[in-house]
Amino acid sequence: MHPSGILYVVATPIGNLQDISLRALDILKNVDAIAAEDTRHTSGLLNHFGISKKLIAVHEHNEHQSAGKLLIQLNAGESIALVTDAGTPGISDPGAVVVDLVRKAGVKVVPVPGASAVIAALSASGITQNGFLFHGFLPASGSARRRALESLKTQTVTLVFYEAPHRILECIADLSLVLGPDRRITFARELTKTFETFYSCNLGEALAWLEADTNQQRGEFVLLVEAPVEKEAEAIPEDAVHILKLLLAELPLKQAVKLATDITQLKKNDLYEFALQLKNESKHHE
Numbered sequence: 001m002h003p004s005g006i007l008y009v010v011a012t013p014i015g016n017l018q019d020i021s022l023r024a025l026d027i028l029k030n031v032d033a034i035a036a037e038d039t040r041h042t043s044g045l046l047n048h049f050g051i052s053k054k055l056i057a058v059h060e061h062n063e064h065q066s067a068g069k070l071l072i073q074l075n076a077g078e079s080i081a082l083v084t085d086a087g088t089p090g091i092s093d094p095g096a097v098v099v100d101l102v103r104k105a106g107v108k109v110v111p112v113p114g115a116s117a118v119i120a121a122l123s124a125s126g127i128t129q130n131g132f133l134f135h136g137f138l139p140a141s142g143s144a145r146r147r148a149l150e151s152l153k154t155q156t157v158t159l160v161f162y163e164a165p166h167r168i169l170e171c172i173a174d175l176s177l178v179l180g181p182d183r184r185i186t187f188a189r190e191l192t193k194t195f196e197t198f199y200s201c202n203l204g205e206a207l208a209w210l211e212a213d214t215n216q217q218r219g220e221f222v223l224l225v226e227a228p229v230e231k232e233a234e235a236i237p238e239d240a241v242h243i244l245k246l247l248l249a250e251l252p253l254k255q256a257v258k259l260a261t262d263i264t265q266l267k268k269n270d271l272y273e274f275a276l277q278l279k280n281e282s283k284h285h286e
Helices: 021-031 041-048 063-075 097-102 116-124 142-152 165-179 203-212 238-250 253-264 268-285
Strands: 006-008 033-036 055-057 082-083 108-111 132-136 157-165 184-189 197-202 220-227
Touching: 006 097, 006 116, 021 082, 021 108, 021 238, 033 041, 033 063, 041 055, 055 063, 063 082, 082 220, 097 108, 116 157, 116 184, 116 220, 132 142, 142 165, 165 203, 165 220, 184 203, 184 253, 197 203, 238 253, 238 268, 253 268
Parallel strands: 006 082, 006 108, 033 055, 033 082, 132 157
Antiparallel strands: 157 220, 184 197, 184 220
């Protein structure tokens, strides 16, 4: 038997039931009760694996109230598994409130990792950029959604969102509007299910792809928007290089760059970067 007085945070399949782990099945069989987002949905999962267990409803509308009741049971020495309808609890799903209260009360919380749509999507996307920011669901309101995207616009990592089918068209329109049509997006739709789809394109082309086939507007989405590609600095013309070298020989770097910008009308940042390169090269040759 597993130790008592433990809350197990158990990941369940996001589609394909075979994705449940052996450890998760062992935990679900041996705990005293299972706290579930939707008891009917979890009953189907448990029945599939021949598990019969007491179920407690813990969803977004009663999570605070249920957390207190679960804590009483845990303090009494019972072990409880916390699950949601699909994936990992607390990741754009109920569960974080319960875990927070239980941990603050000094009760042991044990993660039982498994399926997660965001990780599944990233792993099969082929995106090579380092790092990602998982935002979850954007606001349902258009104005609030655009404000949220504005705050994320300057991020230099892949942005990951969840989106529902009834909002996918307006969401993509706002992504293109705020982040720009040249950013690359990967759609990961209906992960691990029969009609699983991966498709990549520029944001400016995404809406047309969705509208061309209404079947692609169905199901749950993970949207992965890559960071903007850094543009290479334009080559500095030879005459500007000559001017910059002359100025650097007589003046401090910032002053030389300022004068070179005024004289050549080139971008200050480009001249500054080039001036730094010249300074570094001269140090190596000394």
